Structures are given as C-alpha cells and as structure tokens.
Amino acid sequence: MFIKTPHGIIKTPVFMPVGTAATVKSLSPTDLIDLGAQIILANNYHLFLHPGSETIKQFGGIHSFMRWPKPILTDSGGFQVQSLSKDIIAMCKIDDDGVTFRSHLDGGTLHRFTPEIATASQMDIGADIIMAFDDSVSENADRKRTEIAVKRTHSWLLRCIKVWKKSISHKPHAVSLFGIIQGGTFPDLLRESAKFVVSQNLPGVAIGGAVIGRDPKQTAETISVVRDLLPKDKPLYAMGVGVRPSDLVSVIKAGADMFDCVAPTRLARTGLLYHSESKNERIDISQSKFKLDKQVLDLDCDCHTCRQGFSRGYLHHLYKSKELLYYRLASIHNLRTMIRTVETISDPVKNPGT
C-alpha cells in the first residue's frame, strides 16, 4: 500500500522511528535517511510542553524546525498524559471533556488537553498524519473502565474530526487524521470501537491501548478480533509495536501496515543491541566477554555502524566509558535492523510469498 502525504509517499509496511521531542534521540535527519526511515513520529504531549506547539508553528512547522524533509506523524498525547503524569507525579484527572495533567518536566505546571486542544496543537506542529485524542486504557483496565474509555474515545473522535475538517477545508492534499480503536481485552468492545472508527471514513485507522505492543501474541490476537471490520484500502497502524525484530514479522502477518516503538533506540542506549544470531534477538554489549571481541557488531547488518566495521570490543569500550558516540552508533544499528526486517518481509524477491 502507498500512503500519500504532503511530504511524500510512504510505502507500507513501514516501521516508524520515534522522535519524541522533534529529534530521534542521538540521530540527525541525514542518519535517518541513511538507515531507510520513510517517516518518523513525534509526540504532541512533549512538544506541547517544550518548546511549545506555537513555537514550532513560528518556525514554519516541525519539518522546517528539525530539518526533516519526509513525512511526520504525531501521536496526540492521549497515551502520554495518562502514563507519564501517573508515573511521575500521580496527577492526571480525566473527565468526559478532556484531561488535566501536570507536566512531567517541571512536575508543577497544570495543563489541559481536550480533543480540540490536542488536535489544534498537532495542526500547529504541522505533522502529515495526526492522531485522534483518545482515552487510552491501561493493561489491567476492567470492563467498566474500558467501556467508559471506548465511549469517551468515540465522542472525542467526533470533536477531533470537527477541528481537523475545519483546518483542512481548503487543502485537498492536506494533513490526515487517523482514528484510534480502543477496547482493551474485550472482543465485543474492540469490535464496537472498530465499527465506529471505520464509519467515520478517515484516511487511516489505528489500534491502541496497552494491549497493543507489549506481547506480540496478544497484539496479533487483538488485531484479529477486528481485522474483518477494517477497510482493505486504508492503512492500519498498530501503536507501539516493535520491541524485537520478530514482533514486526508477527504484526505484519496480523495485518498491520504501520507501527512504531521507542524500544529500538531505548534498548540501544542501555547496551542492548539487536543481533541476528542471538537466541534472544539481542546482545548486551556491556558484558565483559565483548571486551576483546574483534568481530563487527553484526555481519548480517548493512547499517552505518556495521558497514564502517565498528567491532563489538570498541562498542563495549564506548559504552563502558559512557562516550556519546556509543548512543548514536547503537541507535543507528537497532533502527536499521528494524527497518531492514520490514524491507525484507515486503521484498517480493526475498519473500516470493508476499
């Protein structure tokens, strides 16, 4: 499938590197192009707080601000307002109109997101694809809480659509809005939500909540519950998928076209590097057994780090010395491994069955 955006066409399936604060941690736009990124993510919650959506607008939008010429998708912040403010300062009050939260940056200032504010903020940021503001439920949400979340997510979607339609009214090839299916672990709620989101006839559909992304089997099962209800000609975005390369194989098989995860860069920064020959799909470069290892990180990899011949021993040295170069070389490798995994699956020569 091909997705048209104001900043070019995306070929699916596609793994989207996460650049939360208008930067994929440690990487430049040139690095991202070199490793094959077609589109990156940024986060409305983080950018709203710092440097501010209005600031980014003044720079002519996020593409100009961060010097990234290709498509950008922003997450609405529905997930972050709940997870980050809960994690850090136990302050997040949800009502039917929106969410009041404290900033995780200063822990003090109060902010409020409504569907209208979250959508307008994403329009200010200037993403190519924006996400509806949803009530994203946690993994252990019971039926009652999930029912409320689904109902709220639907009513908020209508309000997001209103703001979005108004902003793009005179622009035929403008920003796309994707609706988000919620429903937790309850098949009937998931199907009810899928039907509602699909009925809005938006450019794309996403499936979210904590049930997506953590466990590949659960993710695939959740998608399978709603798969027959989804349009064949529109992309399905599975939010937060991609802890291991094999997760991508599994989620593509389940029917998803787009997916993102912070894991590749976050794991890289803690010393965990994807490796094709490792049982666990990754090695821990901090281990002393790598100190004298002269082998290139991964001979099966075509990333800059492996192409330039950086050895496991050198990466071990950089990691142990907390040298800044480590974080870049490691992030390049993990992201390229994810993107190459997707490229291999969708290559008809390498995979004649696809």
Added chain:
Amino acid sequence: MFIKTPHGIIKTPVFMPVGTAATVKSLSPTDLIDLGAQIILANNYHLFLHPGSETIKQFGGIHSFMRWPKPILTDSGGFQVQSLSKDIIAMCKIDDDGVTFRSHLDGGTLHRFTPEIATASQMDIGADIIMAFDDSVSENADRKRTEIAVKRTHSWLLRCIKVWKKSISHKPHAVSLFGIIQGGTFPDLLRESAKFVVSQNLPGVAIGGAVIGRDPKQTAETISVVRDLLPKDKPLYAMGVGVRPSDLVSVIKAGADMFDCVAPTRLARTGLLYHSESKNERIDISQSKFKLDKQVLDLDCDCHTCRQGFSRGYLHHLYKSKELLYYRLASIHNLRTMIRTVETISDPVKNPGT
C-alpha cells in the same frame, strides 16, 4: 610544511581535534573527515587506564580499534597524571624515575608511569606520532620547581628515545617521537630546554606546560623566547592551544605548526558555540533570546550543522532538552570553525601574504 606519517601526510599548520578515549566526543570518523580533520589526538593516560594499551594492541592498534584511517598523535600522559590525579584525589607522587598516581576513574587503583612505560604504552596503542613523557609544571611553578622539571624532562627524554629507537629499529617510515620543551615562565630555562630537545634531532619539537594555551599573548611570548633555536624544517607543536579561533591565528603567527585543544568540543557541550559575528567569538545557545531565532547557526560557516540549516532556535531547544543530537551538531560546528580558521590562514588565495 608536510609531515609524513604511517597513515598519510599532514599539511601544516594543522589543528588537531582531541579524541581522548579513542573517540572525539560525540563524533564518528566520518564526521571528522567531513569537517576536515587531518589528524586527531588520543591520550595515553586515559587509554592506559581504559580499555588498556594492551587491549588496543590486540585490536591491531588504535586506528583499527576506532576505525579512523588518518594519522593519530598520542599525548604521553605527562600532563594528565599530574592534573587529573591532583584534581580528583590529590594523589600524584613524582620522583626522578617516574610518577605514581591513582586512577581518576576508580580513584583507587595505583599506577606508575616511567618514561619507559609511557613510551611502550604509546607504541602498543599504535599512534603515528608519540610524545615524550615529561614533567609538566603548573602555571604557578616557582624557579626551583621549574628547574627540577626541566632537568627531569631532559633525562626522561633520553630514556623515551631509547625505547622508541629500539621499537622502530627496522622500520624506516615508522612512528615519530617528539620531544617537549619545558621551562615555565623562565626565559633562560626555556632556552636551555629548547637547546637540549633540539640537540636530540627528533622528527618534531613540542612546547608544553601550563604557560602554553591558556592565554594567547603569553603563548606567543613563550614561543618567541625559543623560536630562533628551533629547526626550520621540523614541525613545532604548541600543546593545548585553541580556546578561541583567534588563538589559532595568534599561535600560527608565533610560529607553531601543530596545535590541539579540548576547548572546541568541551565548550560546545556547555552551550558555547563559536560565532563569527560575536564580539566574544562565541554565543551561548542556552540563552532564551535564541528560543525563536530562525537564523541558521552561523551563515559564514560551512560545517554540516550550518549546511543542513539547523537554526539557533532548534539548537536551543535540543540543548535545553539535553537531547543527544545537540552535542554532535555543536561539536561539529566548533571543530569545523577551528579547522576552517586554519585553512583560511594557510590558503594563498584567501591570504596572499602567506
């Protein structure tokens, strides 16, 4: 002047970026080639402690270890054993045979450098140019302390030469050893030291100690004291020079051919970016006045950061968010500014007088 090394020819005058622990902080070899580095420095003290000179030898030497194909100079550690161990744990015992010091890394383990150990360690590391192990005096050293330092530096130089000559005995285009002039603020001691070092007929001569590098006027004056004693056909290396771009103009005028300084990358990491139009030669990107500044960092600069059009506002955002990309973009800019300054001085088209 052209300096031949096992890893290629260096054209002087040359500014040498500092890559203490076998990495110029935050930059890859590709970045360094892009910004015009001809040679980089590494530090024998740091590498001896971590990952160990023997470890680097097992990787086939530092070039292979860090994937840098061009020349490398190692500082012997004479300066670091005194400054770092004093700064951190007040443990550095110098005698006429060598120096006993505690590691600044763990603050515990005792180590000893003698001229023999420091030279053998640099040979293990595999640099193209190695430095003699010297007794480097502090800025406030009195005449008595400086006399001892000069005497010791000379006797240590003979011991370094012995180890070096033995290692290169069958290699015609092998590693160069540079002797170091000491003498602090005392003209007669400086001249005595210059005469002695020059009499050893080594491939190059350096001038060191805390009087070099801190203040450009003092550096130029110190060099002028010994200039007439130095060979015209061999490079003079002024150790630790280059806090500001104008320092390089001054030190080249004084007669130096090679110089290095941690300042460009260290200042970059604290938000201080060289700027051609600033009175102080640099701007402080952390200042809130840059938040909405859409201008490219420095329009007169041809570094990757400026070529890619990163604005002061975006760099301000990255710096304030402690984003890893900031450190790389900032370091590239400051190092390129230094190297471009030197290139401009030595370009006969831009500087017909040279």
